[in-house]
Amino acid sequence: MSSIPGSAAAIDGRHPALRVRDLEVSFATEGGILRAADRVSFDLNPGRTLGLVGESGCGKSVTALALLRLVPPPGRIVGGEILFDGVNLAKVKENRLDKVRGRRIAMIFQEPMTALNPVLTVGDQIAEVLRVHFDTAKADAWSAAVDMLARVGIPDAPARAKSYPHQLSGGMRQRAMIAMALICRPDVLIADEPTTALDVTVQAQIIDLMLQLQQDMGTAILFISHDLGVISEIADEVMVMYAGRVIERSPAESLFGAPLHPYTIGLMETLPRLDGRPGRLPAVPGTVPDLRNLPSGCRYSDRCPLADEACRHRDPDLKPAGVGRFVACLKVAP
Protein backbone atom coordinates (compact mmCIF):
# COMPACT_ATOMS: atom_id res chain seq x y z
CA MET A 1 0.00 0.00 0.00
CA SER A 2 1.41 3.33 -0.97
CA SER A 3 0.75 5.03 2.30
CA ILE A 4 0.15 8.72 2.30
CA PRO A 5 1.43 10.44 5.41
CA GLY A 6 -1.33 11.89 7.60
CA SER A 7 -2.31 15.40 6.75
CA ALA A 8 -3.07 18.67 8.47
CA ALA A 9 -4.93 17.45 11.54
CA ALA A 10 -2.29 14.96 12.56
CA ILE A 11 -0.37 18.09 13.39
CA ASP A 12 -2.77 19.25 16.11
CA GLY A 13 -2.77 15.73 17.55
CA ARG A 14 -6.39 14.74 16.91
CA HIS A 15 -7.40 11.51 15.28
CA PRO A 16 -8.95 11.73 11.86
CA ALA A 17 -12.69 10.97 11.83
CA LEU A 18 -12.38 9.01 8.61
CA ARG A 19 -9.35 7.57 6.84
CA VAL A 20 -9.48 6.48 3.25
CA ARG A 21 -6.62 4.44 1.88
CA ASP A 22 -6.10 3.42 -1.75
CA LEU A 23 -9.80 3.38 -2.50
CA GLU A 24 -10.57 1.88 -5.87
CA VAL A 25 -13.98 1.91 -7.47
CA SER A 26 -14.59 0.41 -10.87
CA PHE A 27 -17.55 -0.05 -13.17
CA ALA A 28 -17.78 -3.16 -15.31
CA THR A 29 -19.23 -1.73 -18.52
CA GLU A 30 -19.67 -3.28 -21.92
CA GLY A 31 -16.70 -1.30 -23.20
CA GLY A 32 -14.46 -2.69 -20.46
CA ILE A 33 -13.55 -1.94 -16.88
CA LEU A 34 -13.86 1.70 -16.01
CA ARG A 35 -11.80 2.75 -13.01
CA ALA A 36 -13.73 5.71 -11.65
CA ALA A 37 -11.60 6.15 -8.52
CA ASP A 38 -8.04 4.93 -8.54
CA ARG A 39 -5.95 4.66 -5.36
CA VAL A 40 -7.65 7.57 -3.63
CA SER A 41 -6.37 8.30 -0.11
CA PHE A 42 -7.28 11.05 2.31
CA ASP A 43 -8.23 11.81 5.91
CA LEU A 44 -11.21 13.76 7.16
CA ASN A 45 -10.55 15.53 10.43
CA PRO A 46 -13.02 16.71 13.07
CA GLY A 47 -13.96 20.34 12.60
CA ARG A 48 -12.10 20.58 9.27
CA THR A 49 -13.22 20.65 5.68
CA LEU A 50 -11.58 18.83 2.81
CA GLY A 51 -12.52 20.25 -0.56
CA LEU A 52 -12.61 17.89 -3.51
CA VAL A 53 -12.45 19.51 -6.95
CA GLY A 54 -12.32 18.29 -10.49
CA GLU A 55 -14.15 18.37 -13.80
CA SER A 56 -17.33 16.37 -14.42
CA GLY A 57 -16.55 12.69 -14.63
CA CYS A 58 -13.29 12.88 -12.70
CA GLY A 59 -14.58 10.56 -9.98
CA LYS A 60 -15.49 13.02 -7.21
CA SER A 61 -19.07 11.89 -6.78
CA VAL A 62 -18.17 8.23 -7.07
CA THR A 63 -15.57 8.72 -4.33
CA ALA A 64 -18.19 10.38 -2.12
CA LEU A 65 -20.79 7.69 -2.73
CA ALA A 66 -18.21 4.97 -2.13
CA LEU A 67 -17.60 6.23 1.41
CA LEU A 68 -21.11 5.06 2.32
CA ARG A 69 -21.02 2.23 -0.19
CA LEU A 70 -23.78 3.80 -2.24
CA VAL A 71 -22.08 3.46 -5.63
CA PRO A 72 -24.82 2.34 -8.02
CA PRO A 73 -24.26 -0.97 -9.80
CA PRO A 74 -22.41 -1.98 -11.94
CA GLY A 75 -19.98 0.14 -9.91
CA ARG A 76 -18.25 -1.47 -6.99
CA ILE A 77 -15.44 -0.94 -4.55
CA VAL A 78 -12.67 -3.23 -5.71
CA GLY A 79 -9.91 -2.25 -3.32
CA GLY A 80 -8.71 -0.09 -0.49
CA GLU A 81 -9.98 0.73 2.95
CA ILE A 82 -12.45 3.19 4.43
CA LEU A 83 -11.58 3.27 8.11
CA PHE A 84 -14.14 4.71 10.44
CA ASP A 85 -14.20 4.12 14.16
CA GLY A 86 -11.87 1.14 13.80
CA VAL A 87 -14.04 -0.52 11.16
CA ASN A 88 -13.38 -0.88 7.44
CA LEU A 89 -16.62 0.36 5.86
CA ALA A 90 -15.59 -1.14 2.53
CA LYS A 91 -15.93 -4.61 3.98
CA VAL A 92 -18.44 -4.34 6.81
CA LYS A 93 -21.88 -6.00 6.60
CA GLU A 94 -24.73 -3.99 5.14
CA ASN A 95 -26.76 -3.92 8.36
CA ARG A 96 -23.82 -2.52 10.30
CA LEU A 97 -23.33 0.06 7.62
CA ASP A 98 -26.96 1.13 8.02
CA LYS A 99 -26.14 2.10 11.61
CA VAL A 100 -23.39 4.41 10.34
CA ARG A 101 -25.29 5.92 7.41
CA GLY A 102 -27.14 9.04 8.41
CA ARG A 103 -26.16 8.71 12.04
CA ARG A 104 -22.35 8.87 12.05
CA ILE A 105 -21.71 9.77 8.42
CA ALA A 106 -24.36 11.77 6.59
CA MET A 107 -24.65 13.05 3.08
CA ILE A 108 -26.07 16.13 1.39
CA PHE A 109 -27.02 15.80 -2.24
CA GLN A 110 -26.65 18.24 -5.07
CA GLU A 111 -30.29 18.70 -6.00
CA PRO A 112 -32.51 18.90 -2.91
CA MET A 113 -35.63 18.94 -5.09
CA THR A 114 -35.04 15.36 -6.17
CA ALA A 115 -33.30 14.17 -3.01
CA LEU A 116 -36.35 15.03 -0.90
CA ASN A 117 -39.43 12.85 -1.13
CA PRO A 118 -42.12 14.86 -2.93
CA VAL A 119 -45.04 13.38 -1.02
CA LEU A 120 -43.72 13.73 2.53
CA THR A 121 -43.47 16.96 4.49
CA VAL A 122 -39.91 18.10 5.21
CA GLY A 123 -40.60 17.79 8.94
CA ASP A 124 -41.63 14.17 8.49
CA GLN A 125 -38.53 13.44 6.45
CA ILE A 126 -36.19 14.95 9.01
CA ALA A 127 -37.99 13.24 11.89
CA GLU A 128 -37.81 9.97 9.97
CA VAL A 129 -33.99 10.00 10.00
CA LEU A 130 -34.08 10.26 13.78
CA ARG A 131 -36.60 7.46 13.98
CA VAL A 132 -34.49 5.20 11.78
CA HIS A 133 -31.61 5.39 14.22
CA PHE A 134 -33.10 5.99 17.61
CA ASP A 135 -36.24 4.81 19.31
CA THR A 136 -37.56 8.34 19.30
CA ALA A 137 -41.29 8.77 19.86
CA LYS A 138 -43.07 10.39 16.92
CA ALA A 139 -43.87 13.62 18.74
CA ASP A 140 -40.32 13.98 20.06
CA ALA A 141 -38.82 13.32 16.64
CA TRP A 142 -41.12 15.95 15.16
CA SER A 143 -40.16 18.61 17.68
CA ALA A 144 -36.47 17.76 17.19
CA ALA A 145 -37.01 18.20 13.44
CA VAL A 146 -38.64 21.58 13.99
CA ASP A 147 -35.75 22.67 16.24
CA MET A 148 -33.25 21.57 13.61
CA LEU A 149 -35.12 23.47 10.89
CA ALA A 150 -34.99 26.59 13.05
CA ARG A 151 -31.29 25.97 13.56
CA VAL A 152 -30.56 25.88 9.85
CA GLY A 153 -32.21 29.26 9.56
CA ILE A 154 -35.67 28.43 8.29
CA PRO A 155 -38.04 31.13 9.51
CA ASP A 156 -41.28 30.05 11.15
CA ALA A 157 -39.97 26.47 11.42
CA PRO A 158 -43.07 24.95 13.14
CA ALA A 159 -45.20 25.92 10.14
CA ARG A 160 -42.53 25.26 7.50
CA ALA A 161 -42.00 21.74 8.82
CA LYS A 162 -45.46 20.94 7.50
CA SER A 163 -44.53 22.05 3.98
CA TYR A 164 -43.91 19.71 1.10
CA PRO A 165 -40.60 20.13 -0.73
CA HIS A 166 -42.21 21.81 -3.74
CA GLN A 167 -43.58 24.54 -1.50
CA LEU A 168 -40.08 25.65 -0.45
CA SER A 169 -37.55 27.70 -2.39
CA GLY A 170 -34.32 26.08 -3.57
CA GLY A 171 -32.33 27.58 -0.71
CA MET A 172 -34.91 26.49 1.86
CA ARG A 173 -34.90 22.99 0.43
CA GLN A 174 -31.12 22.77 0.73
CA ARG A 175 -31.37 24.04 4.31
CA ALA A 176 -33.93 21.30 5.00
CA MET A 177 -31.55 18.78 3.43
CA ILE A 178 -28.77 20.02 5.73
CA ALA A 179 -31.12 19.75 8.72
CA MET A 180 -31.85 16.17 7.67
CA ALA A 181 -28.16 15.34 7.38
CA LEU A 182 -27.23 16.90 10.70
CA ILE A 183 -30.17 15.85 12.89
CA CYS A 184 -28.21 12.90 14.30
CA ARG A 185 -25.06 15.05 14.79
CA PRO A 186 -22.88 12.93 12.51
CA ASP A 187 -19.09 12.89 12.85
CA VAL A 188 -18.66 13.18 9.11
CA LEU A 189 -20.67 15.12 6.57
CA ILE A 190 -20.29 14.43 2.87
CA ALA A 191 -21.57 17.29 0.75
CA ASP A 192 -21.76 16.46 -2.96
CA GLU A 193 -22.04 19.76 -4.81
CA PRO A 194 -24.50 21.11 -2.23
CA THR A 195 -24.55 24.62 -3.67
CA THR A 196 -24.36 23.92 -7.39
CA ALA A 197 -28.11 24.08 -7.96
CA LEU A 198 -28.46 27.36 -6.06
CA ASP A 199 -27.96 30.93 -7.13
CA VAL A 200 -24.88 32.79 -5.96
CA THR A 201 -26.28 34.71 -2.99
CA VAL A 202 -27.99 31.60 -1.65
CA GLN A 203 -24.74 29.68 -2.22
CA ALA A 204 -22.92 32.04 0.11
CA GLN A 205 -25.65 31.70 2.76
CA ILE A 206 -25.52 27.91 2.62
CA ILE A 207 -21.72 27.89 2.93
CA ASP A 208 -21.89 30.25 5.93
CA LEU A 209 -24.48 27.98 7.50
CA MET A 210 -22.36 24.88 6.98
CA LEU A 211 -19.30 26.58 8.45
CA GLN A 212 -21.25 27.75 11.47
CA LEU A 213 -22.81 24.32 12.12
CA GLN A 214 -19.39 22.75 11.67
CA GLN A 215 -18.02 25.02 14.38
CA ASP A 216 -20.87 24.11 16.74
CA MET A 217 -20.75 20.38 16.14
CA GLY A 218 -17.13 19.72 15.22
CA THR A 219 -18.17 17.85 12.09
CA ALA A 220 -15.58 16.70 9.57
CA ILE A 221 -16.74 17.75 6.10
CA LEU A 222 -15.90 16.43 2.66
CA PHE A 223 -17.06 19.18 0.34
CA ILE A 224 -17.26 18.31 -3.32
CA SER A 225 -17.50 20.92 -6.01
CA HIS A 226 -16.35 21.65 -9.51
CA ASP A 227 -16.23 25.31 -8.50
CA LEU A 228 -12.85 26.42 -7.15
CA GLY A 229 -14.37 29.68 -5.95
CA VAL A 230 -16.78 27.85 -3.64
CA ILE A 231 -14.02 25.50 -2.47
CA SER A 232 -11.78 28.44 -1.60
CA GLU A 233 -14.45 29.77 0.73
CA ILE A 234 -15.02 26.63 2.75
CA ALA A 235 -12.06 24.24 2.53
CA ASP A 236 -9.11 23.95 4.91
CA GLU A 237 -7.46 21.45 2.64
CA VAL A 238 -8.06 20.79 -1.04
CA MET A 239 -7.76 17.65 -3.12
CA VAL A 240 -7.81 17.85 -6.91
CA MET A 241 -8.94 14.83 -8.89
CA TYR A 242 -8.31 14.11 -12.52
CA ALA A 243 -9.56 11.04 -14.39
CA GLY A 244 -10.11 9.04 -11.21
CA ARG A 245 -6.83 9.96 -9.48
CA VAL A 246 -5.87 12.51 -6.89
CA ILE A 247 -3.26 14.61 -8.61
CA GLU A 248 -2.72 17.23 -5.96
CA ARG A 249 -3.50 17.63 -2.28
CA SER A 250 -2.60 20.66 -0.30
CA PRO A 251 -3.65 23.01 2.47
CA ALA A 252 -6.07 25.50 0.93
CA GLU A 253 -3.93 28.64 1.40
CA SER A 254 -0.88 27.19 -0.28
CA LEU A 255 -2.89 25.63 -3.09
CA PHE A 256 -4.63 28.86 -3.95
CA GLY A 257 -1.38 30.80 -3.39
CA ALA A 258 0.74 28.61 -5.63
CA PRO A 259 -0.80 25.58 -7.32
CA LEU A 260 1.76 22.93 -8.26
CA HIS A 261 0.22 20.50 -10.72
CA PRO A 262 -0.12 21.82 -14.27
CA TYR A 263 -3.78 20.74 -14.24
CA THR A 264 -4.49 22.67 -11.05
CA ILE A 265 -2.75 25.68 -12.56
CA GLY A 266 -4.95 25.28 -15.63
CA LEU A 267 -8.08 25.10 -13.47
CA MET A 268 -7.09 28.24 -11.56
CA GLU A 269 -6.62 30.13 -14.80
CA THR A 270 -10.17 29.32 -15.78
CA LEU A 271 -11.45 31.32 -12.79
CA PRO A 272 -12.70 34.65 -14.10
CA ARG A 273 -10.90 37.48 -12.33
CA LEU A 274 -12.00 41.02 -11.74
CA ASP A 275 -8.54 42.36 -12.52
CA GLY A 276 -8.16 40.27 -15.66
CA ARG A 277 -8.36 41.42 -19.23
CA PRO A 278 -11.79 41.26 -20.74
CA GLY A 279 -12.30 38.80 -23.56
CA ARG A 280 -12.58 35.05 -23.89
CA LEU A 281 -12.61 33.03 -20.69
CA PRO A 282 -9.62 30.74 -20.56
CA ALA A 283 -10.25 26.99 -20.59
CA VAL A 284 -8.13 23.92 -19.99
CA PRO A 285 -7.54 22.61 -23.53
CA GLY A 286 -8.82 19.16 -24.44
CA THR A 287 -11.24 16.97 -22.53
CA VAL A 288 -11.09 14.41 -19.76
CA PRO A 289 -9.84 11.14 -21.26
CA ASP A 290 -12.09 8.09 -21.59
CA LEU A 291 -11.57 6.18 -18.36
CA ARG A 292 -11.68 2.89 -20.23
CA ASN A 293 -8.93 4.02 -22.53
CA LEU A 294 -6.46 6.10 -20.56
CA PRO A 295 -3.30 7.48 -22.09
CA SER A 296 -0.23 5.52 -21.02
CA GLY A 297 1.88 7.20 -18.41
CA CYS A 298 0.47 10.33 -16.80
CA ARG A 299 -3.26 10.71 -17.45
CA TYR A 300 -2.91 14.40 -18.01
CA SER A 301 -0.02 14.05 -20.44
CA ASP A 302 -2.12 14.56 -23.58
CA ARG A 303 -3.42 17.91 -22.34
CA CYS A 304 -0.42 19.05 -20.37
CA PRO A 305 1.74 21.89 -21.69
CA LEU A 306 4.79 20.51 -19.83
CA ALA A 307 4.48 16.88 -20.89
CA ASP A 308 7.47 15.15 -22.46
CA GLU A 309 8.42 11.59 -23.39
CA ALA A 310 8.91 10.52 -19.74
CA CYS A 311 5.40 11.71 -18.83
CA ARG A 312 3.91 9.50 -21.52
CA HIS A 313 5.61 6.43 -20.09
CA ARG A 314 5.48 6.75 -16.32
CA ASP A 315 2.33 7.27 -14.26
CA PRO A 316 3.45 9.52 -11.40
CA ASP A 317 2.60 8.75 -7.76
CA LEU A 318 1.45 11.32 -5.26
CA LYS A 319 4.68 12.64 -3.69
CA PRO A 320 5.39 15.15 -0.95
CA ALA A 321 6.10 18.64 -2.25
CA GLY A 322 6.30 21.11 0.60
CA VAL A 323 4.53 21.45 3.96
CA GLY A 324 1.47 19.21 3.93
CA ARG A 325 1.49 19.22 0.12
CA PHE A 326 1.43 16.33 -2.29
CA VAL A 327 1.50 16.29 -6.04
CA ALA A 328 1.50 13.61 -8.72
CA CYS A 329 3.65 15.14 -11.44
CA LEU A 330 7.06 14.14 -12.75
CA LYS A 331 7.82 17.72 -13.66
CA VAL A 332 7.06 19.15 -10.22
CA ALA A 333 8.06 16.31 -7.88
CA PRO A 334 10.08 13.73 -9.82
Add this chain to the structure above:
Amino acid sequence: MSGATASGQSGWALARRRFRRHRLAMASAAVLVILAVLSISAPLVAYLLDLDPAAVDLFNRFQGPSPAHPLGTDELGRDVLVRLLYGGRVSLLVGITAALVASVIGTAVGLLAGYYGGRLDALLMRLTDGIIALPLLPLLIVLAAVDLAKIGVPAAIADSESVSLYRIIIIVALAGWTTVARLVRGAALTLRERDFVDAAHGMGAGALRIMGIHILPNLVSPIIVATTLSVGNIILLESVLSFLGLGIQPPIPSWGNMLTNAQELIWSAPALAFYPGILIFVTVIAFNFLGDGLQDALDPKAMER
Protein backbone atom coordinates in the same frame (compact mmCIF):
# COMPACT_ATOMS: atom_id res chain seq x y z
CA MET B 1 -45.60 22.04 -11.49
CA SER B 2 -45.87 25.75 -11.35
CA GLY B 3 -44.86 27.13 -8.00
CA ALA B 4 -47.41 29.91 -8.02
CA THR B 5 -50.48 27.71 -8.08
CA ALA B 6 -48.96 25.01 -5.91
CA SER B 7 -47.54 27.11 -3.12
CA GLY B 8 -49.43 27.14 0.14
CA GLN B 9 -51.46 24.06 -0.69
CA SER B 10 -50.79 20.41 -0.28
CA GLY B 11 -51.29 18.08 -3.22
CA TRP B 12 -54.35 16.65 -1.49
CA ALA B 13 -56.08 20.01 -1.27
CA LEU B 14 -55.50 20.54 -4.99
CA ALA B 15 -56.74 17.06 -5.76
CA ARG B 16 -59.88 17.68 -3.72
CA ARG B 17 -60.56 20.84 -5.65
CA ARG B 18 -60.03 19.17 -9.00
CA PHE B 19 -62.28 16.30 -7.94
CA ARG B 20 -65.11 18.65 -7.00
CA ARG B 21 -65.01 20.07 -10.51
CA HIS B 22 -65.53 16.58 -11.96
CA ARG B 23 -69.35 16.51 -12.04
CA LEU B 24 -69.86 12.93 -13.13
CA ALA B 25 -67.54 11.68 -10.40
CA MET B 26 -69.22 13.88 -7.80
CA ALA B 27 -72.64 12.57 -8.85
CA SER B 28 -71.32 9.00 -8.74
CA ALA B 29 -69.92 9.56 -5.28
CA ALA B 30 -73.32 10.89 -4.18
CA VAL B 31 -75.14 7.89 -5.67
CA LEU B 32 -72.75 5.49 -3.97
CA VAL B 33 -73.05 7.25 -0.64
CA ILE B 34 -76.85 7.05 -0.84
CA LEU B 35 -76.71 3.38 -1.82
CA ALA B 36 -74.29 2.62 0.96
CA VAL B 37 -76.30 4.49 3.59
CA LEU B 38 -79.53 2.81 2.52
CA SER B 39 -77.88 -0.61 2.50
CA ILE B 40 -76.28 -0.12 5.87
CA SER B 41 -79.62 0.99 7.28
CA ALA B 42 -81.48 -1.93 5.69
CA PRO B 43 -82.55 -3.35 9.09
CA LEU B 44 -83.83 0.10 10.04
CA VAL B 45 -85.83 0.40 6.81
CA ALA B 46 -87.21 -3.10 7.36
CA TYR B 47 -88.16 -2.17 10.91
CA LEU B 48 -89.80 1.08 9.87
CA LEU B 49 -91.83 -0.63 7.12
CA ASP B 50 -92.52 -3.52 9.49
CA LEU B 51 -91.14 -6.02 6.97
CA ASP B 52 -88.87 -9.03 7.37
CA PRO B 53 -86.60 -9.80 4.38
CA ALA B 54 -86.94 -13.53 5.01
CA ALA B 55 -90.69 -13.60 5.74
CA VAL B 56 -92.36 -15.80 3.18
CA ASP B 57 -95.96 -14.97 2.34
CA LEU B 58 -97.24 -17.35 -0.31
CA PHE B 59 -100.63 -15.64 -0.46
CA ASN B 60 -99.04 -12.43 -1.68
CA ARG B 61 -96.63 -13.47 -4.41
CA PHE B 62 -95.76 -11.21 -7.36
CA GLN B 63 -97.53 -8.21 -5.86
CA GLY B 64 -97.09 -4.90 -7.61
CA PRO B 65 -95.95 -1.81 -5.74
CA SER B 66 -98.23 -0.95 -2.86
CA PRO B 67 -97.97 1.06 0.37
CA ALA B 68 -97.16 -2.15 2.26
CA HIS B 69 -94.56 -3.28 -0.32
CA PRO B 70 -93.10 -0.21 -2.08
CA LEU B 71 -91.50 -2.31 -4.83
CA GLY B 72 -93.85 -5.28 -4.59
CA THR B 73 -93.08 -8.87 -3.61
CA ASP B 74 -91.15 -11.71 -5.21
CA GLU B 75 -91.99 -15.32 -6.07
CA LEU B 76 -92.12 -16.25 -2.37
CA GLY B 77 -93.99 -13.13 -1.33
CA ARG B 78 -90.93 -11.49 0.23
CA ASP B 79 -90.60 -7.72 0.06
CA VAL B 80 -88.41 -6.73 -2.90
CA LEU B 81 -87.23 -3.36 -1.54
CA VAL B 82 -85.95 -4.76 1.72
CA ARG B 83 -84.27 -7.67 -0.04
CA LEU B 84 -82.61 -5.29 -2.49
CA LEU B 85 -81.20 -3.28 0.39
CA TYR B 86 -79.95 -6.40 2.16
CA GLY B 87 -78.54 -7.57 -1.18
CA GLY B 88 -76.79 -4.20 -1.53
CA ARG B 89 -75.09 -4.78 1.79
CA VAL B 90 -73.69 -8.04 0.52
CA SER B 91 -72.70 -6.78 -2.90
CA LEU B 92 -71.02 -3.63 -1.58
CA LEU B 93 -69.35 -5.50 1.26
CA VAL B 94 -67.99 -8.14 -1.09
CA GLY B 95 -66.94 -5.57 -3.68
CA ILE B 96 -65.17 -3.23 -1.30
CA THR B 97 -63.60 -5.84 0.98
CA ALA B 98 -62.35 -8.01 -1.86
CA ALA B 99 -60.96 -4.94 -3.66
CA LEU B 100 -59.13 -3.85 -0.52
CA VAL B 101 -57.71 -7.31 0.16
CA ALA B 102 -56.65 -7.63 -3.49
CA SER B 103 -54.97 -4.20 -3.32
CA VAL B 104 -53.06 -5.07 -0.19
CA ILE B 105 -51.77 -8.32 -1.72
CA GLY B 106 -51.03 -6.62 -5.03
CA THR B 107 -49.22 -3.72 -3.36
CA ALA B 108 -47.04 -6.05 -1.30
CA VAL B 109 -46.14 -8.22 -4.29
CA GLY B 110 -45.57 -5.22 -6.55
CA LEU B 111 -43.37 -3.39 -4.03
CA LEU B 112 -41.19 -6.43 -3.39
CA ALA B 113 -40.82 -7.17 -7.10
CA GLY B 114 -40.20 -3.57 -8.10
CA TYR B 115 -37.86 -2.64 -5.28
CA TYR B 116 -35.68 -5.73 -5.20
CA GLY B 117 -35.83 -6.46 -8.93
CA GLY B 118 -33.72 -9.33 -10.25
CA ARG B 119 -34.75 -12.87 -9.48
CA LEU B 120 -37.45 -12.03 -6.97
CA ASP B 121 -39.01 -9.72 -9.55
CA ALA B 122 -38.86 -12.40 -12.23
CA LEU B 123 -40.38 -14.98 -9.88
CA LEU B 124 -43.24 -12.77 -8.68
CA MET B 125 -44.04 -11.42 -12.12
CA ARG B 126 -44.16 -14.88 -13.68
CA LEU B 127 -46.55 -15.87 -10.90
CA THR B 128 -48.63 -12.80 -11.74
CA ASP B 129 -48.56 -13.61 -15.45
CA GLY B 130 -49.61 -17.14 -14.60
CA ILE B 131 -52.61 -15.98 -12.64
CA ILE B 132 -53.60 -13.52 -15.36
CA ALA B 133 -53.40 -16.32 -17.93
CA LEU B 134 -55.70 -18.61 -15.97
CA PRO B 135 -59.23 -18.72 -17.33
CA LEU B 136 -60.86 -16.91 -14.45
CA LEU B 137 -64.45 -18.04 -14.57
CA PRO B 138 -63.90 -21.82 -14.73
CA LEU B 139 -61.29 -21.47 -11.99
CA LEU B 140 -63.65 -19.54 -9.78
CA ILE B 141 -66.37 -22.09 -10.41
CA VAL B 142 -64.03 -24.87 -9.32
CA LEU B 143 -62.87 -22.96 -6.26
CA ALA B 144 -66.41 -22.07 -5.32
CA ALA B 145 -67.34 -25.75 -5.46
CA VAL B 146 -64.63 -26.82 -2.99
CA ASP B 147 -66.17 -28.45 0.04
CA LEU B 148 -64.57 -26.54 2.90
CA ALA B 149 -65.31 -29.23 5.48
CA LYS B 150 -63.18 -31.68 3.49
CA ILE B 151 -60.10 -29.47 3.39
CA GLY B 152 -59.97 -29.14 7.15
CA VAL B 153 -61.99 -26.02 7.80
CA PRO B 154 -63.84 -26.44 11.13
CA ALA B 155 -67.43 -27.55 10.59
CA ALA B 156 -68.78 -24.61 12.56
CA ILE B 157 -67.35 -22.23 9.97
CA ALA B 158 -67.86 -24.44 6.93
CA ASP B 159 -71.57 -24.87 7.65
CA SER B 160 -72.33 -21.33 8.72
CA GLU B 161 -74.62 -19.29 6.57
CA SER B 162 -72.15 -16.51 5.80
CA VAL B 163 -69.37 -18.83 4.66
CA SER B 164 -70.31 -18.20 1.04
CA LEU B 165 -69.66 -14.53 1.71
CA TYR B 166 -66.11 -15.05 3.00
CA ARG B 167 -65.44 -17.64 0.38
CA ILE B 168 -66.26 -15.32 -2.45
CA ILE B 169 -64.27 -12.45 -0.95
CA ILE B 170 -61.19 -14.65 -0.68
CA ILE B 171 -61.60 -16.18 -4.11
CA VAL B 172 -62.07 -12.87 -5.86
CA ALA B 173 -59.20 -11.26 -3.93
CA LEU B 174 -56.86 -14.13 -4.77
CA ALA B 175 -57.65 -13.76 -8.44
CA GLY B 176 -57.81 -9.97 -8.51
CA TRP B 177 -54.51 -8.74 -7.06
CA THR B 178 -52.60 -8.94 -10.31
CA THR B 179 -53.64 -5.56 -11.71
CA VAL B 180 -52.44 -3.67 -8.67
CA ALA B 181 -49.29 -5.81 -8.46
CA ARG B 182 -48.27 -4.89 -12.01
CA LEU B 183 -49.13 -1.25 -11.50
CA VAL B 184 -47.19 -0.98 -8.24
CA ARG B 185 -44.25 -2.97 -9.57
CA GLY B 186 -43.87 -0.70 -12.59
CA ALA B 187 -44.05 2.43 -10.48
CA ALA B 188 -41.70 1.05 -7.82
CA LEU B 189 -39.16 0.20 -10.51
CA THR B 190 -38.92 3.85 -11.53
CA LEU B 191 -39.26 5.23 -8.01
CA ARG B 192 -36.35 3.22 -6.66
CA GLU B 193 -34.07 5.01 -9.13
CA ARG B 194 -35.10 8.39 -7.77
CA ASP B 195 -32.59 10.43 -5.77
CA PHE B 196 -34.72 10.50 -2.65
CA VAL B 197 -34.54 6.73 -2.42
CA ASP B 198 -30.74 6.90 -2.60
CA ALA B 199 -30.87 9.67 -0.03
CA ALA B 200 -33.03 7.57 2.30
CA HIS B 201 -30.62 4.69 1.80
CA GLY B 202 -27.75 7.03 2.64
CA MET B 203 -29.56 8.09 5.79
CA GLY B 204 -29.53 4.50 7.00
CA ALA B 205 -33.06 3.41 6.13
CA GLY B 206 -33.38 -0.32 5.50
CA ALA B 207 -35.28 -1.92 2.63
CA LEU B 208 -38.59 -2.23 4.49
CA ARG B 209 -38.49 1.40 5.62
CA ILE B 210 -37.65 2.58 2.12
CA MET B 211 -40.53 0.59 0.64
CA GLY B 212 -43.04 1.50 3.32
CA ILE B 213 -42.17 5.09 4.15
CA HIS B 214 -40.53 6.45 1.02
CA ILE B 215 -41.91 4.54 -1.96
CA LEU B 216 -45.44 3.58 -0.87
CA PRO B 217 -46.71 7.13 -0.19
CA ASN B 218 -45.79 8.00 -3.78
CA LEU B 219 -48.08 5.21 -4.98
CA VAL B 220 -51.15 6.07 -2.94
CA SER B 221 -52.94 7.83 -5.79
CA PRO B 222 -52.65 5.10 -8.43
CA ILE B 223 -53.53 2.45 -5.85
CA ILE B 224 -56.66 4.35 -4.79
CA VAL B 225 -57.72 4.70 -8.41
CA ALA B 226 -57.08 1.05 -9.24
CA THR B 227 -58.90 -0.13 -6.12
CA THR B 228 -61.92 2.02 -6.86
CA LEU B 229 -62.11 0.81 -10.45
CA SER B 230 -61.82 -2.79 -9.34
CA VAL B 231 -64.75 -2.53 -6.92
CA GLY B 232 -67.08 -2.29 -9.91
CA ASN B 233 -65.51 -5.30 -11.59
CA ILE B 234 -65.73 -7.34 -8.43
CA ILE B 235 -69.40 -6.51 -7.90
CA LEU B 236 -69.98 -7.66 -11.45
CA LEU B 237 -67.99 -10.83 -10.86
CA GLU B 238 -69.92 -11.52 -7.66
CA SER B 239 -73.18 -11.13 -9.58
CA VAL B 240 -71.99 -13.55 -12.22
CA LEU B 241 -70.93 -16.15 -9.67
CA SER B 242 -74.09 -15.73 -7.65
CA PHE B 243 -76.13 -15.87 -10.83
CA LEU B 244 -74.48 -19.20 -11.59
CA GLY B 245 -75.39 -20.33 -8.11
CA LEU B 246 -71.76 -20.43 -6.95
CA GLY B 247 -71.56 -17.15 -5.10
CA ILE B 248 -73.70 -15.93 -2.28
CA GLN B 249 -76.08 -18.71 -1.30
CA PRO B 250 -79.77 -18.08 -0.61
CA PRO B 251 -81.42 -17.23 1.66
CA ILE B 252 -78.82 -14.45 2.00
CA PRO B 253 -79.90 -12.05 -0.71
CA SER B 254 -77.40 -10.54 -3.11
CA TRP B 255 -78.12 -8.69 -6.29
CA GLY B 256 -76.60 -11.58 -8.22
CA ASN B 257 -78.73 -14.34 -6.74
CA MET B 258 -81.85 -12.18 -6.92
CA LEU B 259 -81.23 -12.08 -10.67
CA THR B 260 -80.97 -15.88 -10.71
CA ASN B 261 -84.34 -16.23 -9.05
CA ALA B 262 -85.81 -13.75 -11.47
CA GLN B 263 -84.59 -15.39 -14.67
CA GLU B 264 -87.37 -18.00 -14.80
CA LEU B 265 -89.93 -15.32 -14.18
CA ILE B 266 -88.63 -12.84 -16.72
CA TRP B 267 -91.94 -12.94 -18.67
CA SER B 268 -94.32 -13.10 -15.75
CA ALA B 269 -92.57 -10.68 -13.42
CA PRO B 270 -89.91 -8.68 -15.30
CA ALA B 271 -89.63 -6.14 -12.47
CA LEU B 272 -87.92 -8.77 -10.32
CA ALA B 273 -85.02 -8.91 -12.81
CA PHE B 274 -85.12 -5.22 -13.49
CA TYR B 275 -84.48 -3.98 -9.96
CA PRO B 276 -81.29 -5.92 -9.10
CA GLY B 277 -80.10 -5.51 -12.68
CA ILE B 278 -80.40 -1.75 -12.62
CA LEU B 279 -78.74 -1.56 -9.21
CA ILE B 280 -75.75 -3.59 -10.39
CA PHE B 281 -75.56 -1.43 -13.48
CA VAL B 282 -75.74 1.84 -11.59
CA THR B 283 -73.26 0.76 -8.93
CA VAL B 284 -70.67 -0.54 -11.37
CA ILE B 285 -70.96 2.56 -13.56
CA ALA B 286 -70.74 4.81 -10.51
CA PHE B 287 -67.56 3.11 -9.29
CA ASN B 288 -66.03 3.48 -12.74
CA PHE B 289 -66.89 7.16 -12.96
CA LEU B 290 -65.60 7.65 -9.44
CA GLY B 291 -62.35 5.92 -10.39
CA ASP B 292 -61.97 8.09 -13.49
CA GLY B 293 -62.65 11.22 -11.47
CA LEU B 294 -60.10 10.23 -8.85
CA GLN B 295 -57.58 9.49 -11.56
CA ASP B 296 -57.99 12.94 -13.06
CA ALA B 297 -57.88 14.56 -9.63
CA LEU B 298 -54.84 12.65 -8.36
CA ASP B 299 -52.79 12.47 -11.54
CA PRO B 300 -49.69 14.58 -10.91
CA LYS B 301 -49.52 15.51 -14.57
CA ALA B 302 -52.91 17.15 -14.25
CA MET B 303 -51.24 19.74 -12.01
CA GLU B 304 -49.42 21.17 -14.99
CA ARG B 305 -52.57 21.74 -16.96
